[in-house]
Amino acid sequence: MKEQFERYSRQMLFAPIGEAGQRMLMDKAVLIVGMGALGTVLANHMVRAGVGLVRFADRDYVEKSNLQRQMLYDEDDVKHMYPKVIAAKKKLSKINSDVQLEAIVADVTVHNIESLLEGIDLVLDGTDNFQTRFLLNDACYKLDIPFTYGGAVSSRGMSAIYVPGVTPCLRCFIQSGDSGGQTCDTIGVIAPIVDIVASYQAVEALKYLVDAHEQRRNSLITFDIWHNHSFEMKFGVPAENCPCCQLKEYPALHPEEQDPFTSLCGRDTIQITGSSKLDLEKWRLRLEPITKVSAFPFLLRAELPEGERLVLFPDGRVLVQGTDDIVRAKTLYARYIGL
The missing domain is CATH 3.30.310.10 (TATA-Binding Protein)
Structure with a gap:
């Protein structure tokens, strides 16, 4: 244990975490859905911080266009067309061999989401589409698991942590999930916005995992780092007719809609x-x-x-x-x- 703690000595010197917080992190399990730009930064933070189990799922393989912003991959991964989770596990296992890594090559759907959530304390959103985000939102609120939301495109980003029974859910703020066709593949993205969004997600995850609930941010933040804009929307009460956190209908969990x-x-x-x-x-x-x-x-x-x-x-x-x-x-x- 002493040798393990040496790895985390600087993190433990940070008083809000300390030795007690480090022990808590080492006993926790997180799920990262999507191992693209956001997911690779999230996984890097969780593994280096010493979270006990890091499970990640993604359906895609590494392509050359990923290398500009997806920090765990290299040209060899592109050459061999490695699935992203396999390439990520190879890199992460060399960073921290004490962390248990579970790499799952799969499309996350209504048919497997609840099994992926088994034994998980927190979910980190590394996805690039609202169909999957709503699936995460509904499954997490059904199973009482918090998740950190993040999105990045162009030079814009947004982030929040949603906690069942404490905060409104994603559906209370975003009903349709219509991005207007603006994705990284249509209007581009710069790497710094990815790092910033994922870091906001990661720090809220750490707060939750070490029970620093008083310090948890109770808002949805949006920002544009190129045009120097930022906005913070404080959480209020949940939407009265929200089909997820209020009516408990969880619309994304109906198999017939898949x-x-x-x-x-x-x-x-x-x-x-x-x-x-x-x-x-x-x-x-x-x-x-x-x-x-x-x-x-x-x-x-x-x-x-x-x-x-x-x-x-x-x-x-x-x-x-x-x-x-x-x-x-x-x-x-x-x-x-x-x-």
């Missing part, structure tokens, strides 16, 4: 979630006679004669890259994978 066809905004890609797992070796042998196939440890890529590309994952997901037309994606999926 669409197997998802457009990944700004990426010219449709994700199709199949009903069964995929044996990548079998699919390599099946697709090789008719497509150009590249096999990687955690995924299979097939260049189609039509010009698009399929990326197959063992959990049953297939990305149809090169189109944002769901009908076109369905046609190609049916042609090569089968509906």
Whole structure:
């Protein structure tokens, strides 16, 4: 224990944490959903701070365009098309071997969110879309687990911590989740805003995990670091008819609302979630006679004669890259994978 504490000596010298807080951190478990720009900063902070278990889930693999802002990845990860969680675990395990890491290659959906939350004390939002954020919001409020919300695009960011039974929920502030088409893939993003947003999330997470509830920020903050704007919205009472924290309906948790066809905004890609797992070796042998196939440890890529590309994952997901037309994606999926 003495050798462990040596690692955290400067953090323990910070009086609001101290030895007691450090022991609490080492006994806690967090879930990070999304291991892109926000998620990599969040994971870095949680692992270096000594949180006992850090579980993270993401459906994607590392691409060259990620390297500008997703701090845990490098060109070797791009070359091998590593899933983000696998690449992240490789890096994080070298940073702090005392922390238990759980890397889950999966699309976070209504079908697996509650199992991902088992044993978790706090959720950190590293996502890039409101569909998943509302899923996190509803699941966390149903299961009485707090989560830190963060969003970053262009030079703008926002952050808050939502605590069931104490604060309003995300739905009280944002009903539709309509971003107006503004995503990192459509209008860009600069790396400093990502670091700032995730750091705001991380510090609120640390406060919660060491029971520093009096110091927890009770507001939603927004800021633009390029144009030097900032705004803080103090939490009031929850929205009277909020379907989540007041009516307890949790609309995102209804399986019938889960669409197997998802457009990944700004990426010219449709994700199709199949009903069964995929044996990548079998699919390599099946697709090789008719497509150009590249096999990687955690995924299979097939260049189609039509010009698009399929990326197959063992959990049953297939990305149809090169189109944002769901009908076109369905046609190609049916042609090569089968509906």
